[in-house]
Amino acid sequence: MSNDVFHDEPARAEAVPPESPLTRRDFLAVAGAGAALVGIGAPNLAFGATPFVLPPLPYALGALAPVISARTLGLHYGKHHKAYVDNLNKLVKGTPFADQTLEQIVRAAAGKPAAQAIFNNAAQAWNHAFFWHSLTPKGGGTPPAKLAQRLGEAFGSTEACVRELAAQAVGHFGSGWAWLVADAAGKLSVTHTANAELPLTAGLKPLLTIDVWEHAYYLDYQNRRADYVAALVGQRLNWAFASENLG
Amino acid sequence: MSAHVLPSLPYAFDALEPYIDARTMEIHHGKHHATYVAKLNEALDKAPELKGRELKTLLQQLGSVPEAIRGAVRNHGGGHANHSLFWGIMGKGKGGEPVGQLGAAIKQEIGGFAALREKFNAAATAQFGSGWAWLSLDQGGRLVIHALPNQDSPLSEGKTPILGLDVWEHAYYLKYQNRRPEYIEAWWSVVDWEAVEANYRAARG
Numbered sequence: 001m002s003n004d005v006f007h008d009e010p011a012r013a014e015a016v017p018p019e020s021p022l023t024r025r026d027f028l029a030v031a032g033a034g035a036a037l038v039g040i041g042a043p044n045l046a047f048g049a050t051p052f053v054l055p056p057l058p059y060a061l062g063a064l065a066p067v068i069s070a071r072t073l074g075l076h077y078g079k080h081h082k083a084y085v086d087n088l089n090k091l092v093k094g095t096p097f098a099d100q101t102l103e104q105i106v107r108a109a110a111g112k113p114a115a116q117a118i119f120n121n122a123a124q125a126w127n128h129a130f131f132w133h134s135l136t137p138k139g140g141g142t143p144p145a146k147l148a149q150r151l152g153e154a155f156g157s158t159e160a161c162v163r164e165l166a167a168q169a170v171g172h173f174g175s176g177w178a179w180l181v182a183d184a185a186g187k188l189s190v191t192h193t194a195n196a197e198l199p200l201t202a203g204l205k206p207l208l209t210i211d212v213w214e215h216a217y218y219l220d221y222q223n224r225r226a227d228y229v230a231a232l233v234g235q236r237l238n239w240a241f242a243s244e245n246l247g
Numbered sequence: 248m249s250a251h252v253l254p255s256l257p258y259a260f261d262a263l264e265p266y267i268d269a270r271t272m273e274i275h276h277g278k279h280h281a282t283y284v285a286k287l288n289e290a291l292d293k294a295p296e297l298k299g300r301e302l303k304t305l306l307q308q309l310g311s312v313p314e315a316i317r318g319a320v321r322n323h324g325g326g327h328a329n330h331s332l333f334w335g336i337m338g339k340g341k342g343g344e345p346v347g348q349l350g351a352a353i354k355q356e357i358g359g360f361a362a363l364r365e366k367f368n369a370a371a372t373a374q375f376g377s378g379w380a381w382l383s384l385d386q387g388g389r390l391v392i393h394a395l396p397n398q399d400s401p402l403s404e405g406k407t408p409i410l411g412l413d414v415w416e417h418a419y420y421l422k423y424q425n426r427r428p429e430y431i432e433a434w435w436s437v438v439d440w441e442a443v444e445a446n447y448r449a450a451r452g
Contacts, residue, residue, distance in 0.1 A: 079425040120375050173322050174397040175376035175416070195376035195396075214377070214416035215425065223278040223417065 051089035052102065054082050055129050063137040067231040072219045077132070080215055084124040091118045102126050103200070110201040123196035127177060127209065134208045136238035143239035147246055154188035161190065162233050165210065168192040169229045175213040178229075179206055182246060207242040250291055250298045253284045254331055262339040266433040268422045276334065279417055283326030283398070290319035302328050306402040325398035329379060332411050336446070338439040345440045349409075349447040356390045363392070364435065370394040371412050371431045382410035382443075384450045409446035410438070 057077055062070035088105075092098045097105050097118060106126055109119035143151060148158055155161035161180070169178035172192040179191050181204040188207070191199060199206050210232060217228035256276050261269035291297055294313050297305065305312060305324050312320050344360045345353050357363045363382070371380035374394040383406035385391045394414075395401065401408040412434055419430035 075424050083425070116375075173318075174378075214420060218416055218420040219424075222274050222421075223282070 051093075052085050052125065054085045055132075057132055059132075059137055064135060064236055067228075067236050068135075068217075069220050072217070075219075076211075076216060077128070081125070081128040084121045084128065088118065088121040088125055091121060097122075106198070106200060120196045123198050126200075127196065127198055127211070130206060131177075131209050131211050133241045134210070134238055135232070135236045136241070137236070139236040139238050140234050141239070144243040147239060147243040150186075150188055150246065161188070162237075165190045165208075166226075166229045166233050169210045169212050169233075170226045172212050178210045178212060179204075180208040180242060181206055205245065207245045208237060208239075251284050251287050251302060251327060253281050254334070256334055258339055263337060263437045266436050267337075267419075271419070271421045274421075275413075275418060276330070280327070280330040283323045283330065286319060286323040287327050290316040290323060303402060306400045307405075309403050321400075321403065322398050325400040325403070328400050328402065329398055329408075329411055329413070332408055332446075333413055336410055336439055336442045337434075337437045338442070339437075341439040342436040343440060345443065347444050348451075349440070349444040352390055352447070357392070366392045367412070368428075368431055371414050372428055374414050377415040380412045380414060381406075381408050383408045384447070388451060407450040409450055410443045 054077075057073075061073045061077070064073060068076075092100075092105065095118075097108065097115075100108065102122055102125060105118065105122040109115035109122060112119070142148065143158055151158045151161045155164060165178055165180055168190050169192070172178060172194075174194060176192055176194040177198070179193065179199050180188065181191055181199045182188050183204055191204070192212075193199065210229065212225060212229070214225075217225060221228040253276075256272070259269075260272040260276075263272060287302075293316055297312065302324055305320055306328055309317060309321055344350065345363075350360075353360060353363050357366065367380055367382065370392055371394065374380060374396070376396060378394055378396040378399075380394045381392070381401050383391050383393065383401040386405050391406065393401070393406075395404075412431065414427060414431070419427065423430040423433075
């Protein structure tokens with residue numbers, strides 16, 4: 001399958017001068033973690049315009065197969081992720097949120113019942129962008145030395161961290177996410193969140209995430225979430241991305 | 248001894264075609280529902296005093312379930328109860344409109360079948376993430392349309408469910424993928440209103 005779907009945005013991105021005030025709306029000025037995202041994806045991810053746009057996938061639709069099929073990735077990115085971005089644009093139009101970055105919206109809308117739909121779509125737009133970068137075609141293996149040392153300090157070993165991350169991903173009940181995070185003191189841990197919730201709003205810095213909404217794996221694994229998680233952590237986790245996020 | 252057992256599906260896996268496909272039904276019943284039953288029993292192994300208690304009572308009185316297994320009973324007991332009801336309110340060649348006492352109550356309390364469908368569809372579509380849309384009786388015996396996340400049971404908030412629609416992605420993803428509204432619309436063609444009417448009469452006592 002052609003991956004032309006990813007080739008629209010870069011052209012438009014280049015049309016926006018870097019110093020344009022529109023870059024306030026950088027989709028992936030989403031982040032403290034954004035530094036890493038932009039570092040990896042630049043210049044394609046780093047552009048601003050109204051409205052928010054779906055950021056390009058950092059690899060082809062078939063690049064994660066057989067762990068994640070091209071069909072699953074095509075739907076996940078092209079339908080689910082896109083719908084969150086499109087819905088967000090509709091919801092923020094004409095509201096004070098319309099002038100904010102994605103991360104600002106996530107933080108401002110979190111925990112506010114009146115802004116629940118905006119939070120859900122903004123957070124899912126953020127989570128999915130972060131998830132694509134948490135995976136890489138030749139993933140798994142050994143983390144960069146500095147990260148491996150930090151994992152050792154926190155979990156005993158990289159393997160123990162992976163086991164705990166997988167256990168939380170498999171054990172989370174219902175739709176949600178499993179995360180490797182760093183707290184304000186720099187200590188690493190794993191956690192899981194429901195639906196669109198994310199560690200940013202709890203003062204934690206996300207390093208990696210695993211999507212365990214059923215749409216992330218159902219066509220490929222059906223009810224066997226454990227098989228999806230095992231394949232993903234063993235073969236597709238992007239340790240270099242986690243390392244960059246750690247800073 | 249297993250206290251709780253997976254009920255047989257009251258029709259063939261392909262009975263709800265083309266609205267709900269056979270493969271989805273087979274995995275949904277044989278894997279997802281079966282797992283809820285197994286994990287409920289596993290949890291109850293840790294609280295032998297609850298082994299004789301009816302599932303309905305467990306869910307109505309979650310607060311009296313020991314904290315160590317309360318989450319498991321809520322999730323897996325809820326999953327068992329919800330799916331058991333779900334299989335029972337669907338059937339081959341069903342659809343149509345509610346009749347009898349239930350039909351009259353829907354007309355009087357909700358404004359008719361069209362209004363019911365509209366409100367129920369909205370609840371099912373808006374449920375963010377995994378969960379269910381419900382038509383239940385509240386404690387006053389009145390019909391109420393609502394949605395709950397995950398496998399939370401209406402029983403745990405004092406309601407009695409008579410009709411439920413599973414909107415976990417596993418209920419529709421193989422056939423409908425991201426198109427949940429199409430699944431919801433198709434589902435009305437398999438609703439067995441006689442069964443829902445029976446649930447209504449039983450709930451009214």
